[in-house]
Amino acid sequence: MRLSAKMVTLGLVGLLGLAVVGFVLVVLFISWFSNPPFGLGNAPPQPVAFPHTIHAGAPEEGGMGIQCEFCHRNVTRGAEATVPAVEQCLFCHEQVAGRTATAKAEIAKFRDNPDGIQPINWERVHRLPDHVRFIHEAHVRFFTQGDTPDRQLEVAQVCSKCHGDVASMTEVQPMKGQSLKMGTCLDCHRENSVPTDCTVCHK
Amino acid sequence: MADQRFDHKWGMVVDLDRCTGCQACVVACQSENNIPINTKDLFLQRRAYEWIRVERYWEGEFPNVKARFIPIMCQHCENAPCEPVCPVYATYHNDEGLNVQVYNRCVGTRYCANNCPYQVRFFNYWEPVWPERMRNHLNSDVTVRSRGIMEKCSFCIQRIRRAELKVEQQERAVLDYPTMKKRNFLPACVSACPTNALTFADQSDTTGPVNRYFKALDDHEGGESAPRAYRLIEEVGTKPNVIYLKKVDKYPLKNGGGHG
Numbered sequence: 014m015r016l017s018a019k020m021v022t023l024g025l026v027g028l029l030g031l032a033v034v035g036f037v038l039v040v041l042f043i044s045w046f047s048n049p050p051f052g053l054g055n056a057p058p059q060p061v062a063f064p065h066t067i068h069a070g071a072p073e074e075g076g077m078g079i080q081c082e083f084c085h086r087n088v089t090r091g092a093e094a095t096v097p098a099v100e101q102c103l104f105c106h107e108q109v110a111g112r113t114a115t116a117k118a119e120i121a122k123f124r125d126n127p128d129g130i131q132p133i134n135w136e137r138v139h140r141l142p143d144h145v146r147f148i149h150e151a152h153v154r155f156f157t158q159g160d161t162p163d164r165q166l167e168v169a170q171v172c173s174k175c176h177g178d179v180a181s182m183t184e185v186q187p188m189k190g191q192s193l194k195m196g197t198c199l200d201c202h203r204e205n206s207v208p209t210d211c212t213v214c215h216k
Numbered sequence: 217m218a219d220q221r222f223d224h225k226w227g228m229v230v231d232l233d234r235c236t237g238c239q240a241c242v243v244a245c246q247s248e249n250n251i252p253i254n255t256k257d258l259f260l261q262r263r264a265y266e267w268i269r270v271e272r273y274w275e276g277e278f279p280n281v282k283a284r285f286i287p288i289m290c291q292h293c294e295n296a297p298c299e300p301v302c303p304v305y306a307t308y309h310n311d312e313g314l315n316v317q318v319y320n321r322c323v324g325t326r327y328c329a330n331n332c333p334y335q336v337r338f339f340n341y342w343e344p345v346w347p348e349r350m351r352n353h354l355n356s357d358v359t360v361r362s363r364g365i366m367e368k369c370s371f372c373i374q375r376i377r378r379a380e381l382k383v384e385q386q387e388r389a390v391l392d393y394p395t396m397k398k399r400n401f402l403p404a405c406v407s408a409c410p411t412n413a414l415t416f417a418d419q420s421d422t423t424g425p426v427n428r429y430f431k432a433l434d435d436h437e438g439g440e441s442a443p444r445a446y447r448l449i450e451e452v453g454t455k456p457n458v459i460y461l462k463k464v465d466k467y468p469l470k471n472g473g474g475h476g
Contacts, residue, residue, distance in 0.1 A: 144320045144359040146377065150385060208221060210310050211318045212373050216359055 056184040057136040062119050069180040081172045092148045099123055099130050138185050146216045221380060222392045225313035226371055227419035229426045230287060231461040234413035237285030241268050244408030250358045252344035265338045267369040268405050276469040290315060290336045290369035291448060291456030298328035313457050317368055324364035333449050337368045372403035393418045429459045
């Protein structure tokens with residue numbers, strides 16, 4: 014059978030349509046199952062391999078048991094939990110050089126920097142969209158200074174409600190435990206009978 | 217479950233007798249709400265963004281003229297025509313009496329703008345751009361709206377939320393209107409107005425500055441207790457949460473009158 018020009022055109026249009034629909038489906042699939050979209054949700058490589066297991070882990074498991082708010086100081090004061098300044102790291106690491114060879118190498122990266130003490134360019138793990146207002150302080154206050162026992166938690170317990178058990182993560186992964194999508198926020202807001210009006214979080 | 221943190225309903229009263237048309241509210245709004253810079257091109261295309269605009273009318277014949285000004289922002293209607301036409305519920309009425317636009321929900325059908333009798337909704341036909349040196353001027357409390365999004369006055373909801381947070385965080389006080397009043401929760405236009413032509417307060421606060429006007433208009437007794445109060449395009453029944461007080465002209469034009 015000979016292909017007429019019309020049939021070829023129709024076939025090409027059909028193929029193009031299929032490609033478009035396929036592309037849309039792939040985009041929807043990726044944006045639904047990855048958080049944030051396009052694979053940014055995986056733990057990015059950090060300039061200094063910081064193990065939360067050693068710093069925040071329980072003492073009986075070989076950790077230091079440091080409280081979350083000791084380093085993330087702003088978490089009980091403002092919107093951002095904040096990453097500490099290098100000076101805060103040196104508060105301990107002035108004396109602590111590390112036990113293993115890898116630990117020594119990682120600590121030396123910022124402690125014995127030939128250019129002096131330089132800020133560490135951490136890669137962002139949790140990325141809040143532009144249209145969301147999230148205040149760490151308000152959430153920590155809600156769960157630590159309430160009237161009922163379930164609202165008189167330790168700060169670390171409040172952190173793990175959304176961030177998961179960070180103390181057991183060598184690399185902090187946003188998707189571990191919670192997806193941190195809007196549904197996660199709403200579930201908790203409904204559970205605790207706090208407002209769910211759009212303008213409470215969206216700006 | 218109540219969506220309100222405390223019992224209140226916002227309302228605004230615009231006293232046209234005090235408005236001098238200085239445009240301070242317009243400038244304040246532009247800088248507070250990350251509104252793109254209006255160029256001549258945008259005005260010519262009728263695509264300029266002005267969440268609040270000062271309309272100017274001439275009364276009388278030149279040279280015997282008087283200028284009349286009326287600032288117009290989103291009226292936050294109780295029966296808002298923009299709300300039922302939105303297919304994705306991106307605009308809705310919340311418990312505080314505000315007409316809310318949810319930017320991340322908006323898909324840009326523009327039905328709301330076409331249905332708005334006040335022309336206060338603006339569509340982002342293009343990605344907004346600012347000169348490089350102005351990037352750091354953007355207000356981080358307000359979303360930068362991208363292309364294809366409808367936007368409008370929000371009564372500076374970010375300032376209300378910030379005031380609420382401060383009451384609870386710094387004073388550890390119970391959140392209610394008396395404690396809120398001590399904080400600056402006023403929209404940018406209201407705090408910028410040099411003649412206090414704009415008043416923003418809780419409508420339900422009986423001792424407040426706006427309550428009596430809303431009460432008078434809602435009870436249809438305007439003639440007695442609030443003779444100057446009216447709402448814009450009242451006849452379409454949108455029931456705005458913004459009330460205008462008409463100008464009192466002590467020296468009217470001899471042969472003038474009417475809008476020029």
